Amino acid sequence: MASNVFYEGEMQQVGGLWNSGYEPPPLTDEPTPAGQRINMVTAIRKVLDQELESNPRVLVFGEDVGPKGGVHAVTLGLQEKFGKERVFDTSLNEEGIVGRAVGMALSGLMPVPEIQFRKYAEPATEQIHDCGTMRWRTHNRFAAPMVLRVPGGFFKCGDPWHSMTNEVEFVHNPGWKVAVPSNAEDAVGLLRGSLRGNDPVLFFEHRAMLDDSWARRPWPGDAYVLDFGRAKKTREGDKITIVTWGAMVPRCEAAAESVSADVIDLRTLQPWDKDMVLDSVRRTRRCLIVHEDLRTGGFGAEIAAVVADEAFLDLDAPVARVTMPDIPSPHHPKLMEWALPSPESIRAEIERLMGF
Amino acid sequence: MIEVRVPDEQEGTKAVVRAWLRQVGDLVFEDEPLVELETDKVTQEVSSPAAGVLAEILLDTDAEAVPGALLARISTDGSPAKAAAQEEKPAASPIEGAADAAPGPRPSPGDDKETRLSPSVRRACLQHGIDASRLEGTGRNGRVTREDVDRAIASATVVSVGEPTTAQPRQFNAQDIPHDRMRLAIADNMARAVAEQPHVTAVFEADFTAIAAHKAAMAARGAKLSYTAYIVKAAAEAMAVAPAINGRWEKDRIAISPTIDIGVGTALGEKGLVVPVVKDVGHLSLEEVGARLDDLTRRARDGKLERSEVSGGSFTISNHGVSGSLLAAPIILHQGQAAILGVGKLEKRVVVRTVNGRDAMLIHPMAYVTLTIDHRVVDGHQTNAWLSRFVEIIENWK
Numbered sequence: 001m002a003s004n005v006f007y008e009g010e011m012q013q014v015g016g017l018w019n020s021g022y023e024p025p026p027l028t029d030e031p032t033p034a035g036q037r038i039n040m041v042t043a044i045r046k047v048l049d050q051e052l053e054s055n056p057r058v059l060v061f062g063e064d065v066g067p068k069g070g071v072h073a074v075t076l077g078l079q080e081k082f083g084k085e086r087v088f089d090t091s092l093n094e095e096g097i098v099g100r101a102v103g104m105a106l107s108g109l110m111p112v113p114e115i116q117f118r119k120y121a122e123p124a125t126e127q128i129h130d131c132g133t134m135r136w137r138t139h140n141r142f143a144a145p146m147v148l149r150v151p152g153g154f155f156k157c158g159d160p161w162h163s164m165t166n167e168v169e170f171v172h173n174p175g176w177k178v179a180v181p182s183n184a185e186d187a188v189g190l191l192r193g194s195l196r197g198n199d200p201v202l203f204f205e206h207r208a209m210l211d212d213s214w215a216r217r218p219w220p221g222d223a224y225v226l227d228f229g230r231a232k233k234t235r236e237g238d239k240i241t242i243v244t245w246g247a248m249v250p251r252c253e254a255a256a257e258s259v260s261a262d263v264i265d266l267r268t269l270q271p272w273d274k275d276m277v278l279d280s281v282r283r284t285r286r287c288l289i290v291h292e293d294l295r296t297g298g299f300g301a302e303i304a305a306v307v308a309d310e311a312f313l314d315l316d317a318p319v320a321r322v323t324m325p326d327i328p329s330p331h332h333p334k335l336m337e338w339a340l341p342s343p344e345s346i347r348a349e350i351e352r353l354m355g356f
Numbered sequence: 357m358i359e360v361r362v363p364d365e366q367e368g369t370k371a372v373v374r375a376w377l378r379q380v381g382d383l384v385f386e387d388e389p390l391v392e393l394e395t396d397k398v399t400q401e402v403s404s405p406a407a408g409v410l411a412e413i414l415l416d417t418d419a420e421a422v423p424g425a426l427l428a429r430i431s432t433d434g435s436p437a438k439a440a441a442q443e444e445k446p447a448a449s450p451i452e453g454a455a456d457a458a459p460g461p462r463p464s465p466g467d468d469k470e471t472r473l474s475p476s477v478r479r480a481c482l483q484h485g486i487d488a489s490r491l492e493g494t495g496r497n498g499r500v501t502r503e504d505v506d507r508a509i510a511s512a513t514v515v516s517v518g519e520p521t522t523a524q525p526r527q528f529n530a531q532d533i534p535h536d537r538m539r540l541a542i543a544d545n546m547a548r549a550v551a552e553q554p555h556v557t558a559v560f561e562a563d564f565t566a567i568a569a570h571k572a573a574m575a576a577r578g579a580k581l582s583y584t585a586y587i588v589k590a591a592a593e594a595m596a597v598a599p600a601i602n603g604r605w606e607k608d609r610i611a612i613s614p615t616i617d618i619g620v621g622t623a624l625g626e627k628g629l630v631v632p633v634v635k636d637v638g639h640l641s642l643e644e645v646g647a648r649l650d651d652l653t654r655r656a657r658d659g660k661l662e663r664s665e666v667s668g669g670s671f672t673i674s675n676h677g678v679s680g681s682l683l684a685a686p687i688i689l690h691q692g693q694a695a696i697l698g699v700g701k702l703e704k705r706v707v708v709r710t711v712n713g714r715d716a717m718l719i720h721p722m723a724y725v726t727l728t729i730d731h732r733v734v735d736g737h738q739t740n741a742w743l744s745r746f747v748e749i750i751e752n753w754k
Binding site: 285312313314315316317318320352355356 | 460461474475476477478479495496499501502503
């Protein structure tokens with residue numbers, strides 16, 4: 001009953017690259033950073049470019065991804081290079097975008113549909129859900145691996161549509177892997193692995209991080225693949241564990257300045273690196289979760305519940321969260337910043353827990 | 357409203373609320389037992405200070421009962437309805453909903469000091485046998501933090517042996533006996549005594565013929581006395597030849613107790629062991645010692661001893677012979693005491709005595725007596741002098 005939600009090593013009968021004679025180029029899980037720092041937009045574009053080049057089954061499509069190059073410029077120049085057959089605009093119809101991707105995947109292609117902004121994924125809810133459950137409900141006969149790229153989160157100002165995150169919605173769609181990279185290097189590793197993978201992946205591109213200076217990293221190599229479920233400690237310490245992802249990572253780092261803290265960037269939410277979080281909390285005995293998504297039922301609630309359950313006897317302070325309140329993202333930058341976790345509000349909570 | 361508080365006399369050991377005998381809204385009489393408190397040594401009842409209605413219970417079952425803490429309130433105007441109404445009255449809050457909005461655990465009810473322990477602190481205290489109530493908390497409102505416990509562990513002189521126990525809660529089998537406070541207190545005392553006090557035991561034999569005769573004569577006069585009463589009295593008298601036996605080890609000296617306060621180990625069957633103390637035995641007659649012992653033993657078995665009656669001894673007697681043991685070398689039960697007397701089973705044995713210049717085999721009531729000493733405090737010289745005198749008093753009782 002619990003098997004075949006994700007690919008477990010036994011190939012499905014229909015659907016996906018790997019059923020159509022795909023031979024992937026060599027890969028490594030060790031990054032070899034070299035050269036100048038590049039931003040996340042450039043890094044993602046470069047991976048798409050390479051995979052389009054090396055794998056004729058890859059197709060990139062969505063609203064304005066063609067001649068315009070996407071509203072975030074991620075696909076800039078790709079149509080020119082690979083042609084309208086492989087990189088193309090669609091109608092303003094998200095259900096159709098994901099629906100046709102399911103058909104392509106079942107036919108052995110690797111579709112890379114783009115949802116222009118996070119909120120626009122809602123019209124495709126049913127297609128997304130049914131894509132995820134396909135392997136399970138057909139007992140591994142059919143599967144539709146794809147990479148659904150979705151930019152979202154705040155950027156300069158907020159609003160109830162483009163700026164929402166709500167990653168948990170996808171975590172709650174069985175069969176989908178969910179990537180939430182905070183920086184260029186992780187984005188490269190996760191995206192390349194997804195494009196060569198055998199499961200549907202929700203690839204969340206945080207709008208504020210696409211050209212953020214903190215998120216710029218040297219190119220990690222043409223073969224670098226980062227497995228899902230591997231978090232990263234961006235700072236290490238003994239007094240508190242701070243669990244976060246996406247655009248909140250640099251804010252947590254700033255808040256933990258001069259504090260002996262483990263700052264853990266989860267990098268993927270489905271699956272998430274429970275072991276690293278629990279090992280850290282068992283050592284620091286304190287756990288703070290910081291996310292941009294709304295508080296009630298946000299993914300932080302899941303992490304808090306697991307920590308309270310599995311590390312109960314090690315805790316010396318409450319498991320706490322700093323999140324957006326349960327409100328839509330406010331438009332004015334000042335109002336938006338009031339609602340978002342800030343280095344100051346994170347710092348205040350760190351101090352509350354350290355002084356508990 | 358009349359307040360019911362935890363009695364002040366607690367001598368440092370911890371008490372918890374074991375059971376409420378009356379519920380909110382019940383009519384109560386003056387001096388009627390309201391609640392049972394349990395310490396590691398005794399169970400204590402707290403009675404109602406006045407007649408009225410039990411209006412409010414502030415410390416629930418299993419809550420820690422710190423001396424002076426508010427246990428309950430008694431309404432004296434006698435109306436249960438009114439008492440209940442008062443209970444329902446919501447607490448005034450300066451900002452509506454402010455308490456709900458504040459993150460984190462609710463503050464401790466009643467006083468300002470945070471005495472509750474986090475899971476991590478609880479486990480560390482259990483693993484290392486640390487009494488958290490003795491630690492100075494550096495957390496918010498004086499809370500004992502895990503770092504406080506770690507510091508205490510690091511500064512302790514006793515080196516722990518073996519791996520710390522498992523990180524997760526242990527599984528109990530149906531036949532397992534979970535530790536109660538008394539078992540933990542006994543374990544703690546014994547382990548510390550053995551670790552800190554170098555024990556040596558000397559063995560003598562005592563002839564109880566004279567005592568048996570005296571006891572029978574007293575009984576004939578209507579004064580029933582136990583052998584224990586004689587042993588307590590004789591032990592007190594023997595102190596004169598070796599006062600340090602009535603002393604204790606301190607860092608810079610051997611402190612000799614000004615009074616002879618003798619604890620007598622009293623078994624409570626499966627429930628463990630308590631040591632009620634007969635205070636100032638030196639100034640009591642044999643009959644007074646007997647009466648005190650009867651009273652203490654009876655109340656020990658009923659679990660009705662006061663804290664002050666099980667603490668403050670200067671010397672201890674283990675009457676292990678009453679349950680059949682011929683010879684035992686007891687551990688010094690109360691930390692710091694210099695010695696403990698063990699008395700084996702009294703039984704008729706063949707002894708060789710010189711009668712009219714000739715050796716003869718006679719039948720006498722005999723018992724082995726042992727004195728186990730803390731060798732830091734006294735040496736063999738005082739030990740044997742004390743035992744010689746003790747046996748002499750027993751054998752020549754008049």
